[in-house]
Amino acid sequence: KNEVEQSPQNLTAQEGEFITINCSYSVGISALHWLQQHPGGGIVSLFMLSSGKKKHGRLIATINIQEKHSSLHITASHPRDSAVYICAVRLRGNEKLTFGTGTRLTIIP
């Protein structure tokens, strides 16, 4: 079993819909990252969380440490949000990150 599980693997939605992508992990962590990989391949760091909630524009990330679960929400989705969203966790006492396999999001105009 992977230490980091993302769901769904693929998500297609209409423009304007509210999007939720989930990430579950099985070990104690010091931080969780959400990354966005564009169709061209570049990877951008969206959020880093160790507790609570963060918001940037239309993106919201939450984490529940007790339940070992994080969600990434996108409000008023737009075709330019189409990308692969990747969750990664940093294990306690470790400089390395463990990555999920990503959620491919497609927003249809």
Next chain:
Amino acid sequence: NAGVTQTPKFRILKIGQSMTLQCTQDMNHNYMYWYRQDPGMGLKLIYYSVGAGITDKGEVPNGYNVSRSTTEDFPLRLELAAPSQTSVYFCASSHPKETSINSPLHFGNGTRLTVT
């Protein structure tokens, strides 16, 4: 700042050839990483470095070597290319704050390598 710069963007190698993937960053980051990304798989750590002169193996180091002679540069060397090394390679770095272990990552644009 240019951020993290990787070269080349694409490369085709024959089995047994060698090459170096270049990575440089201009943000004075202590931590640098090399990952590979295979289709349908999460990013896997090849090697990482917490500062100049210090390198350590990640999850999948076999067939690769690295060096970190300066803070800016972290080249990845493939000595005897094999088809299993066909992948997309990403270099990343993170900020040298006191809590840098929990700092956001900055990625290069990737190198698509094919070994035939």
